[in-house]
Amino acid sequence: MARALPLILALAIGVAIGGAAAADGAISLSGVTVRVLEASGSVADKHSVTGPDARLRLSLDHTRTLEVKLTAALAGGDADFRPQQAFLRLTARGSGDAAYFAATKAKGGGLVVTAKHDELQKQVGTQPGTYDAALLVGDTRSAQPVEWALGEVKVLYPPQDDGSQPEAKPYRPLDATFRPKPEIVHQHRQPERRAPAVVSLFFSLVALAPLAAYVVAALRIGANLKGFPTGASFLPAAAFHAGLAAICALYLLFWLQLNLMQTLPILAILGVVTAVFGRITLQGAAAAAAAKPPQKQE
Template identity: 30%
Template sequence: MEVAIQNQQGDTTETFTEAYPKSALSEYKLSFTTSMKVSFNVSTKSSKVPIAPQQAFVLLTSKATGSVAYFVAHGTPELLMASVGTSDLHVQTGGQGGIFNVDILIGDPSAAGGVLWNLGTVDVFQALTSSGAGSGGYLPPRYLHKPSKKIEIEHIHRIPDKRPAPIIPVVFTGMVMLPLGALLTALVGLRLNVKGFPSGAGSVWATLFHTGIAAVLVLYIVFWLQLNLLRIIPALAVLSLFCIITGHKALSAVMAMRLKKD
């Protein structure tokens, strides 16, 4: 079994080695800048061949309160390792410090009742409490990783502006619709006059021209319902060009028809 003391950069500063069941540590001081890596393997008395136990932990038990922190050992049968960090220890014990017993706990069917190997004791710096007190040293908050309650956010909404009386929008809507109503009334009063409608090839151009005008009106309605200005401009440009060409041809046919009559 080997216990390696590492600094923040992961470099090993001290190493303690012992064989089962001897202890290797005696109140070794662990600060917030150091961590402890425990390496070991498990073998049976008969074969002496390393095995992979079903469970392998490194336990740190506080002598003062009895709080226990568990660190799982990972690796291969030849080498199992568990890394004990001061920050993780404080998270599991609520920031407690002081003297901790260090044990290796093995659970496997080959060992009835399991194996508990005491490696000695370590002196862990206590985390700073909310009151600012802490025996044994100060642990910066970034090493605790303990979530704190967030401040509740209260949204302050602006008071809505005062709206006019409901009758005012109705009046303005009526004023806007009044010219349209007058136009529709005038159109209804007009009679359809087809005397000047050209015949022959001219009638085709006249029909296409009126179809283009109707398409423009439909486009206006669609624009009012769902389209925006950027989407209507290309379609309106195409229809306008179509109406210009067909209208010119239709008027030319009407003029030619009048010249023949004269």
């Protein structure tokens, strides 16, 4: 057993090295032929592709079939190499949706891919227009897959009554659900026509008329400040009247500049402060009135 261990290790290393070398083998394509077949089986168009950047211009409608034949070889691999993955990809230029068609073994050797109109519609829906065709070949024994661009395929659907192509729509409702929605441009309603400036000024003066009447009456009668609290009650009374003045100023700012959400927090603070000092002022006035001696009646 001890003598066989080095032999087993040597075989394992050899297999690993051989597998790594096989994985580095490059895939090559040859005999790539692209044909467009009519419903009767006759060839409508045929091209031979010799490189990965072909620029074919093909046409596919509901009566035709697109066929691609190819032979794949692996450097350092078997002569009868068949890749694990070989597809023909058709990508719609408008939406980016792609349809894939798997290759099968051809009768005369090699691989063949057929793309029919109804199979394309099942994968990407009704999307007339130009598609980019590409040949994809890959295998685990090769570290580098192969992608050959074949050119463009113009897909046509049965025309409508006016001769135009049908509108593009996805095959599955979920595709329409998860597609990016068009950008919404919001438009505000046009503002209503405002009243003339003369009318606005007139009603503003009407609203200020009671205040003006109060000021005129106070000036004519004369302001009496003898009853204003003095001593320790002076500061609460002054703060109470200052709070009332601040609330009036806040109403003016709300009318000119502020909105409701800006006004309410300030009004809540001023209201609490004014109420507290008003209560203190009233308590002081009540205490002062109770301390006065009663007046003698004649």
